[in-house]
Amino acid sequence: GAVVSQHPSRVICKSGTSVKIECRSLDFQATTMFWYRQFPKQSLMLMATSNEGSKATYEQGVEKDKFLINHASLTLSTLTVTSAHPEDSSFYICSARDLRDPMNTQYFGPGTRLTVL
């Protein structure tokens, strides 16, 4: 149980294009999903908290107009990196929390490696 998928697993795009990453909870409903970014040999950095049916809450320093988050259903959240630039190249990881879990366990997706040329 508690499986989270992400798609795509890897994407290479040209500078200036937009990239959409999907995060799905496969066997549970997730009112809350989280988006993280991780640069090589660095810690996980929380970018935003995504709540189903409402606007995402972004961490300080994360541009909400650049990283668009949509959480339209209890099993799907999407992150769109708009007008991507080489400095956006990173490992993007989502996690999801089962709405029935009072202890807020997060289950991570496998991640999406973004390379912007």
Added chain:
Amino acid sequence: QKEVEQNSGPLSVPEGAIASLNCTYSDRGSQSFFWYRQYSGKSPELIMFIYSNGDKEDGRFTAQLNKASQYVSLLIRDSQPSDSATYLCAVNMGGGYSTLTFGKGTMLLVSP
């Protein structure tokens, strides 16, 4: 500011030994505690969670929680080279807060 502290390591242990990973947290009101393992280039995977003071065992892994001292630890018995990874400690405040505060992780190296 909520903080979770871990020694970055690397912690080197020989195969078959016990690896002991430690974590301290600043928020005394924290309610749930998690250990994740992250292999290089992969996303974190949940190993264990603990909510109550004391020990919790799952196979070769034992999580220990001491709320009075504000530390949580993970023991790995009979360490294997495949256990070599970065171990992340994460803490949740509870009380309606759904986010986890992560430590920076401890790198564990198990030598054959």
